[in-house]
Every structure is written in C-alpha cells, then in structure tokens.
Amino acid sequence: MITRVRQAFSGRHETRSAKPGPPNEPPKPAPPSAPSWRRWLLPIGIAITLLLLIVRGMSAGPPTASLPYSDFVSDVNAGKVAAIRVNETGDVHGTLKDGKGFVSRIPTALNNAQLEGRLHAKGVKITATRSGGSATAFFLMFLPLLVIIGLFMWSGQAAQRSMAGGVGGFGRSKAKIIEAERPTTRFADVAGYEGVKREISEIVDFLRHPDRYAAAGAKPPRGVIMVxxxxxxxxxxxxxxxxxxEVPFLSVTGSAFVEMFVGVGASRVRDLFDNARKRAPSIIFMDEIDAIGGKRGARLITGGHDEREQTLNQLLAEMDGFDQSSGIVLLAATNRPETLDPALLRPGRFDRQVIIPLPNQAERAAILAVHAKSTHLADDVDLDRIARGTPGFSGADLANLINEGAINAVRAGRTVINAADLDAARDRVLLGRRETSNALLPEERRAVAVHESGHALLAALCEHADPVAKVxxxxxxxxxxxxxxxxxAERHLYSEGYLTDLLTVRLGGRAAELVVFGEGSTGAADDLAGATQIAARMVREFGLSSTLGPVGYATGSPQYLGAPTEDALLRPYSEQTQRIIDEETSRLLRRAEERATKLLRDHRRALDRLTELLVEQETVAGDTVLSVLREEEDIAPLRTAKPVSARSRT
Structure with missing residues (x-):
C-alpha cells in the first residue's frame, strides 16, 4: 500500500494505504440588564411557604387522637376530661387532664341531657363553637399555593416587559456582544494569510476612519464572507x-436562529440588526451562515413557508435596509459556499468573498511555530521539515499534530518533544493508531514487504514521482x-507525465505481487480505487485522452468538501460518452500496470533485496531504497534530484 502526500487534484492531498483610531461618535449604551435581585424571587417564595407551613404546624397544638363516643363517655365518668369544644353538629374537640388532645362525635339521635349532667358533675369546661372554622385558618391553608402562583405570574409579566421578544425571550437574538472587554487574539497571532488579514483589516479601518474613504468616493462594503x-x-x-x-462586535452562529417556533428566526434577525444599529458603527459576525442561508426552494416538501426561508428572507431584507452611512458591516464564514442562496451573495449584500485556502509550506511552518510556543521542543526538531512533510494540512490539523507529539513525549516519560515524537504523531494523524497487537502471519508479512517494495522502487525509478521518505x-x-x-516542492500544477508516474507508483504494489507470486491479492484494493479515480479524472476533467479529446466535465464542487458524488441523472454527457470514459480509464490503468510490471522485472534483484530488508527491519528510510538500487548497479535510470531522508521508526 502507498500513502502519498495530499494531492490538489484529488480533493485531499493524501491517499491512504488499504482500507479599527476611534470612531466618529461613541457607541450608544446597551439597554439596561435585568436587576440582580430578580433571581432571588423564587428562592424567597419557597422559603416563605416553608416558614408558613412550619408555623401552622407549631400552632396546631399537641397531637390529637380520635375517640369513639363510648370511650369519650368512659373518660368523662373517670374524670380524665378537662375541657371540650362542641359545635352544633356534635363534633367534639377536647383536652384530657394530662394535656393530650382528642376528637370525638356525639350522636345527635341520643338524649344528651344525661351527658351534660355528667360533664358538669366532673367539672369539665364546655365551650360551644360553630362549624366551618375561621377565615384565618382557611386563608393560611391556601396561602402557600397563592404565594407560588403569584410569584410565577409576576415574574412572567416582568420578563415580557423587559424582553421585546415575548415570554422567555425566544425572539431575542442570542448574539454575544463584545464592547469593552475584547478577546486577546490579534492579527499578529494569526500565522500566515497576510492577504486575508489585509483585506479584513480594511473593514476595521473603514469603521475607524469612514471620512478618509468618503473623501475618495469609496463606498463601504455591506458584507464580507469568508470561505x-x-x-x-x-x-x-x-x-x-x-x-x-475599536467598535462593538456582535458574534452569533447560524444555528442560533433556528427554533421549533415559527417566526422566531426572523424575529432574532430583526433584534440582531436593531442591536447593531443602536451600537453603530459595529461589526456583526455570523459563523456557519449556511445554516440559514441555504438556497430557497430546495426543500420541495415544506415549500416556501419553511422557517429557514423566513429567516433568510428577513436577513436579506435587513441587509437591503442598511444605510451605508450607518457603519454596520456583516462578516460571515462558511465552508459550504455552493449551498448559499444566490440572492445572499450578490453585490450589495455580500460585496466581498474572501477565500481562506489551506496553508502553503511557509504558512504551515509559521502555524507550527505558533502552536509550539507553549511546548518544549528538542534541538533535533525542524519545523520547516515538518511543514514540508505535511502538505494539505489545515491549521487545526497542525495544532493536532503538535498535541499528538506532546502526548507521545508524555507516554515516554519526557517533557521535551523530539523529532521522533512528531514523526509518530504525523503517522497517527495520517494513518491511525499503530497496532502493536495486530501481528501478521509470516506469509502475510512477506507479502506486505513485497507490496511496499514495489511502491518504493517505482517511486525511485519514475522520473516525475515524489521521493520516498519512509517504507x-x-x-x-x-x-x-x-x-x-x-x-x-509544493505543486500547484500537475503535468501529464507526473500523473502517469503517479498511476505507475500506485499500481507498483500489485505489480510486485504479480512479479513475485504470479497473482494479486486484496491488499491492492485501496491502491486500485485511488488509481481509478485519478485515471477517470485524467479522462473526464483534464482532457488527457486522445480518444475522448480535449473535453472536460468538471464537477464544480469545492475540492475541500471531499470527492463529489456522481448522479447519473445529473451527468452532463450521454451513456455513450460514459462508455468511452470507462474504456479510456481502463486503458490508462492497464498501461500503468504493464509499465510497473516491466520495471520491476528489470530490477528484480533490487526488489528481492528491499523485501528482505523490510522483513528484517520492518521500517527503512528513503535513502535505503536508493542504496539498494545503487548496489545492484541500477542507479542509471534514477533522476538526480536530492531525495528526502526520514527518521526510521521501529
């Protein structure tokens, strides 16, 4: 299998083995925030409720027991009853002489004159009451519930008064407003991208000095989108x-406008721009704008009343409503520009489109230096060499590379990162975790050695192929x-000779298996898929087929979005053209395989020697491949370019 650097013509540059002075006027103050005491309302309400319940329980007196009428009469005869309260329905609430309370009921059908005489005889104090209790007791019974309901109603009305968007503030924009305390990040902290920073800094400079641009008749841009x-x-x-x-900065993501309630997104857009106008001059940054800026009408089922389309329509209306003298600029970012609605990208809305590509070699070295500031690097670490060996890496990939190198150093019990740590980190980022427990059978080990030797030798023998760093x-x-x-060197254009050699190297592993074993294996599956994709693009897009002629059917999709999905219904050519493309693709692959097989047969001794070294050492550097060819006196076909050496890792 072969792992190459990421190619510009194949989407990713990698194929893997096997499977801003002061403004004219000060910004207007922000609306007053809600008072801090409001957060204590609910805890205070709960505390009052609990207090009332405790007081009511304490005032209820001693616990009472329910006595049958016969027991009540027996206690009266025994002189145990001290006092009773009786209502017109016969309910009795009494107290015994030992202080305990009780309740009972006198049957109304009985003659109570005798009972009354016994009560007087025993000296029981009798009090007459009315049923239904007092109004105070009734009020205390429902007071906790009334307090809680009142607090919630009051807080809800206060929220409605303080938030123009309604209950809970659903219609309010979720933008983070940065005015006084600004991020510590500056343009000096962004490595590379000098052209991008220069263009973006012009926006800041315009907001700082609008008179200077107005004197030259220059109109401010309304929007800048970074892609x-x-x-x-x-x-x-x-x-x-x-x-x-030095102006207010309002930051929000596209997904913050999407809610389950219809019309909330449009309301938040209005609120966002209202806040920006109050603080003008100001900048609005909208990250992942594709979340709301998608093409209208693309969702055929939901139709034109889709919530996202309403949000987009409101955004378009707000951008059209910009007063060029208001000093409001909309800054947006996306990695899916092809999904945005054309009305959003037209001049007058987003006037500038700033492309932020993958960093080049010099920029990668500067980015690595920024991320390595917080680490301890050994003297053998060469950031320029690492940058050269990581074409196609983004800034996030490079940050991950440094972090993986630091993790490798910690695993080894060190605090200093050396070159081997970063080499291992690069392998992990490109290939995945090294499987130490995935032991190969002896025959599989030799087959893999033959396969990789074929790739390495052909990379050294082909004139336009990139040098081998490690096998x-x-x-x-x-x-x-x-x-x-x-x-x-970092390539931007690829000649036909380079692509032809690329196909030959791709098929070198399969060719080596055919030369040594007389048959292929499943180990070449990924090589065949990658080679087929390259050959198909040579025929279909690059016009490198004499049969099809100088015709190109480009996909039109951004390369950084991955390989485009091909739909037969969307192909701009006929089935007959597709048949020609298939035949020409097959012809290029067969020719590359025949060439690879012939070169390896001519250098069979070098193939066997490199195979034995791989079986013995498991990992060899690129210089070893050239040394094997020199030993066999096969140095004549080699190009004179200086090869790249790589640190061996076992």
Missing part, C-alpha cells in the same frame, strides 16, 4: 477582528504497510 475548508481559521480571524476593532510494514489503522512520499 474555506474546515479548520483553516475562519473563526480565529473573526476573533482577531474583534480584538483589533514500513508495521500495521497502523486500516493499513498493513505504508510507503510515504514527500514532494520536493
């Missing part, structure tokens, strides 16, 4: 703008072996 692959630092640049700007047969992730190549 680029994930991880290239769009949000980081926005934070730097907030740090550099290993240690399993990692889904790969059983890896041949790593590093480009001599």
């Amino acid at each position: 680029g692959p994930p991880g290239t630092g769009k949000t980081l640049i926005a934070r730097a703008v907030a740090g550099e700007a 290993t047969i240690l399993p990692a992730g889904l790969t059983l072996g890896v041949t790593e190549q590093l480009p001599e």
Whole structure:
C-alpha cells in the first residue's frame, strides 16, 4: 500500500494505504440588564411557604387522637376530661387532664341531657363553637399555593416587559456582544494569510476612519464572507477582528436562529440588526451562515413557508435596509459556499468573498511555530521539515499534530518533544493508531514487504514521482504497510507525465505481487480505487485522452468538501460518452500496470533485496531504497534530484 502526500487534484492531498483610531461618535449604551435581585424571587417564595407551613404546624397544638363516643363517655365518668369544644353538629374537640388532645362525635339521635349532667358533675369546661372554622385558618391553608402562583405570574409579566421578544425571550437574538472587554487574539497571532488579514483589516479601518474613504468616493462594503475548508481559521480571524476593532462586535452562529417556533428566526434577525444599529458603527459576525442561508426552494416538501426561508428572507431584507452611512458591516464564514442562496451573495449584500485556502509550506511552518510556543521542543526538531512533510494540512490539523507529539513525549516519560515524537504523531494523524497487537502471519508479512517494495522502487525509478521518505510494514489503522512520499516542492500544477508516474507508483504494489507470486491479492484494493479515480479524472476533467479529446466535465464542487458524488441523472454527457470514459480509464490503468510490471522485472534483484530488508527491519528510510538500487548497479535510470531522508521508526 502507498500513502502519498495530499494531492490538489484529488480533493485531499493524501491517499491512504488499504482500507479599527476611534470612531466618529461613541457607541450608544446597551439597554439596561435585568436587576440582580430578580433571581432571588423564587428562592424567597419557597422559603416563605416553608416558614408558613412550619408555623401552622407549631400552632396546631399537641397531637390529637380520635375517640369513639363510648370511650369519650368512659373518660368523662373517670374524670380524665378537662375541657371540650362542641359545635352544633356534635363534633367534639377536647383536652384530657394530662394535656393530650382528642376528637370525638356525639350522636345527635341520643338524649344528651344525661351527658351534660355528667360533664358538669366532673367539672369539665364546655365551650360551644360553630362549624366551618375561621377565615384565618382557611386563608393560611391556601396561602402557600397563592404565594407560588403569584410569584410565577409576576415574574412572567416582568420578563415580557423587559424582553421585546415575548415570554422567555425566544425572539431575542442570542448574539454575544463584545464592547469593552475584547478577546486577546490579534492579527499578529494569526500565522500566515497576510492577504486575508489585509483585506479584513480594511473593514476595521473603514469603521475607524469612514471620512478618509468618503473623501475618495469609496463606498463601504455591506458584507464580507469568508470561505474555506474546515479548520483553516475562519473563526480565529473573526476573533482577531474583534480584538483589533475599536467598535462593538456582535458574534452569533447560524444555528442560533433556528427554533421549533415559527417566526422566531426572523424575529432574532430583526433584534440582531436593531442591536447593531443602536451600537453603530459595529461589526456583526455570523459563523456557519449556511445554516440559514441555504438556497430557497430546495426543500420541495415544506415549500416556501419553511422557517429557514423566513429567516433568510428577513436577513436579506435587513441587509437591503442598511444605510451605508450607518457603519454596520456583516462578516460571515462558511465552508459550504455552493449551498448559499444566490440572492445572499450578490453585490450589495455580500460585496466581498474572501477565500481562506489551506496553508502553503511557509504558512504551515509559521502555524507550527505558533502552536509550539507553549511546548518544549528538542534541538533535533525542524519545523520547516515538518511543514514540508505535511502538505494539505489545515491549521487545526497542525495544532493536532503538535498535541499528538506532546502526548507521545508524555507516554515516554519526557517533557521535551523530539523529532521522533512528531514523526509518530504525523503517522497517527495520517494513518491511525499503530497496532502493536495486530501481528501478521509470516506469509502475510512477506507479502506486505513485497507490496511496499514495489511502491518504493517505482517511486525511485519514475522520473516525475515524489521521493520516498519512509517504507514500513508495521500495521497502523486500516493499513498493513505504508510507503510515504514527500514532494520536493509544493505543486500547484500537475503535468501529464507526473500523473502517469503517479498511476505507475500506485499500481507498483500489485505489480510486485504479480512479479513475485504470479497473482494479486486484496491488499491492492485501496491502491486500485485511488488509481481509478485519478485515471477517470485524467479522462473526464483534464482532457488527457486522445480518444475522448480535449473535453472536460468538471464537477464544480469545492475540492475541500471531499470527492463529489456522481448522479447519473445529473451527468452532463450521454451513456455513450460514459462508455468511452470507462474504456479510456481502463486503458490508462492497464498501461500503468504493464509499465510497473516491466520495471520491476528489470530490477528484480533490487526488489528481492528491499523485501528482505523490510522483513528484517520492518521500517527503512528513503535513502535505503536508493542504496539498494545503487548496489545492484541500477542507479542509471534514477533522476538526480536530492531525495528526502526520514527518521526510521521501529
């Protein structure tokens, strides 16, 4: 299997083995926030309720027992009763001489004159009452419930008065407003992207000095949208703008406008722009704008009344309502520009589209230096070499690379990161975790060695191929072996000769298996898939087929979104053209395989020698491949370019 650096023409540059001075006027003060005491309302209400319940329980007196009428008469005859209260229905509430309370009931059908005489004879104090209790007791019974209901009603009305969006503030924008305390990130903290920073800084400068631009007749941009692959630092640049700007900065994500209630998104858009106008001049940053800025009419089932479309319509109306002298600029970011509605991207709304691509080699070195500031690097670490070996890495990938290197150093009990740690981290980022427990059978080990030797030798023999950095047969992730190549320079254009050599190297593993074993294996599955994709693009997009001619059917999708999905109903060519494309793709692959097989047969001794070294050492450097060819006096076909050496890792 072969792992190459990420290619610009294949989407990702990698294929893997096997499977801002002061403004004119000060900003207007923000609306007053809710008083801090409001948060204590509910706890206070609960405390009052509990207190009332406790007081009522304490005032209820001693516990009472229910006595049958016969027991009540017996206690009267025995002189145990001290006092009773009797109502017109015969309910008795009494107290015994020992202080205990009781309740009973006198049957109204009986003659109570005799009972009354016994009560007088025993000196029992008799009090007559009315049934139904007092109004105070009734009020205390329902007071806790009334207090809780009143607190909730009062707090709800207060929320409605303080929030223009209604109950709970659903219609209020969830934008984070940055005015006084700004982020510490500045443009100096963003490595590389000087052109991007220069263009974005012009927006900040315009908000700081609008008169200077007005004197030249320049109109301010209404919106700037940053487009680029994930991880290239769009949000980081926005934070730097907030740090550099001396104007209010309102930050919000596209998903913050989406709610389950119809019309909430449009209400939040209105509130967002109202806040921006109150603080003008100001900047609005909307991250992941594709969440609400998708093409209208794309959802055929939901139709034109979709909540996202209402939100988008309100956003378009607000941008049209901009007063160019108001000093409001909308800054947005997305990695899916093809999904945005054309009305959003037209001049007058988003006037500028800033492309933030993957960093080049110099920018990668600067990014690595920024992320390495908080670490301790050994003297053998060369950030320029690491940057050269990581083409196609985004800023987020490079940050992850440094972090993985630090983790490797900690595992080894060190606090200093050396070059081997970063090499291992690069392998993990590209290939996955090294499987030390995934032991290969002896025959599988040799087959993988033959396969990788084929890739490595052809990379050294083909004139336009990138030099070999390292060859290993240690399993990692889904790969059983890896041949790593590093480009001599960062390419932007690829010649036909380079692509032809690329196909030959891709098929070198399968060709080596055919030469040594006489048959192929499943180990070439990923190589075949990658080679087929490259050959198909050579025919269909690059016009490198004499049969089909100078015709190109480009996909039109951004490369950083991955390989485009092909739909037969959307193909701009006929079935007959597709048949020609298939035949030409097959022809290119067969020719590359025949060439690879012939070169390996001509250098069979070098193939066997490199195979034995791999079986013995498991990992060899790129210089070893060239040494094997020199030993066999096969140095003549080699190009004179200086190869790349790589640290061996076993």
